[in-house]
Amino acid sequence: MIAPEPKISIKVAEERGHGFVSLYEDAFPMVAGFVARNGGTFQDAKDIFHDAFVILYEKLVFESFTPEITEEAYLVGIAKHLWIRKFKDDDRKIPMDQMEEGISLSEEYFDDSENRLTSMLEMTGRKCMELLRAFYYDNLPLQKIRRLFGFSSVHSASVQKFKCIEKMRNVIQQKSMNYEDFA
Amino acid sequence: MKTLHEIEDIERYLLDQLEPQSRVLFEARLLVDPILKIRVQWQRKIHSIVRRSGRRQLKTELERIHRQLFVDPSRSQFQQKILQLFSK
Numbered sequence: 001m002i003a004p005e006p007k008i009s010i011k012v013a014e015e016r017g018h019g020f021v022s023l024y025e026d027a028f029p030m031v032a033g034f035v036a037r038n039g040g041t042f043q044d045a046k047d048i049f050h051d052a053f054v055i056l057y058e059k060l061v062f063e064s065f066t067p068e069i070t071e072e073a074y075l076v077g078i079a080k081h082l083w084i085r086k087f088k089d090d091d092r093k094i095p096m097d098q099m100e101e102g103i104s105l106s107e108e109y110f111d112d113s114e115n116r117l118t119s120m121l122e123m124t125g126r127k128c129m130e131l132l133r134a135f136y137y138d139n140l141p142l143q144k145i146r147r148l149f150g151f152s153s154v155h156s157a158s159v160q161k162f163k164c165i166e167k168m169r170n171v172i173q174q175k176s177m178n179y180e181d182f183a
Numbered sequence: 184m185k186t187l188h189e190i191e192d193i194e195r196y197l198l199d200q201l202e203p204q205s206r207v208l209f210e211a212r213l214l215v216d217p218i219l220k221i222r223v224q225w226q227r228k229i230h231s232i233v234r235r236s237g238r239r240q241l242k243t244e245l246e247r248i249h250r251q252l253f254v255d256p257s258r259s260q261f262q263q264k265i266l267q268l269f270s271k
């Protein structure tokens with residue numbers, strides 16, 4: 001069982017918060033500068049920066065990727081690609097160096113077909129979603145998950161993870177019976 | 184417990200953590216067991232939904248940092264520097 005644990009996600013956020021703030025402070029001005037030079041607004045800069053940040057985070061976590069350049073420079077590179085994508089700008093007008101040209105963005109990131117289902121599962125199973133995010137999105141070590149969520153052992157954390165999947169699967173199954181085009 | 188073991192097997196398959204031999208076995212089961220096949224699809228969907236939810240969570244954190252950086256009076260120099268970029 002998951003022990004009553006308030007605001008787990010915030011706890012995790014606090015732990016990594018410091019590094020995030022300093023990367024934000026260092027990299028945002030560079031991305032904002034690029035966006036401003038190309039005629040974008042402050043809001044555009046923020047949106048593009050947040051997407052670039054998430055994409056970098058996923059590369060670091062899932063692909064054990066180590067950029068050969070600074071994270072700041074890499075964020076600018078991703079931002080250029082996002083800009084071209086967002087404004088259908090001719091990529092020849094955006095100067096890129098070789099490293100930047102080599103950056104690829106996965107199409108999956110831009111697919112929002114599962115938004116409603118995600119919202120529903122976040123609402124009906126908040127604790128399970130937090131636990132599964134710790135495992136699959138943030139890729140936290142088992143011991144850390146055990147501590148954060150108050151499990152007595154890593155084994156019970158894993159068992160709970162599989163129970164959560166079962167629970168979500170039942171919800172999805174239920175839904176797919178209601179809407180034929182679901183699965 | 185049987186269900187949980189199956190979920191664990193599916194997870195290993197999806198995350199590519201099966202030994203080559205077990206993988207071949209699992210793929211053979213997929214061919215003959217349509218229910219298992221559907222369960223794999225659902226579990227893949229769950230992974231994709233968790234990823235989506237993780238992104239939302241991360242963006243919420245970034246919004247918070249953004250607000251912090253742009254309202255904190257002690258960071259007025261930073262704020263000025265950014266706003267100047269957009270004032271032209």
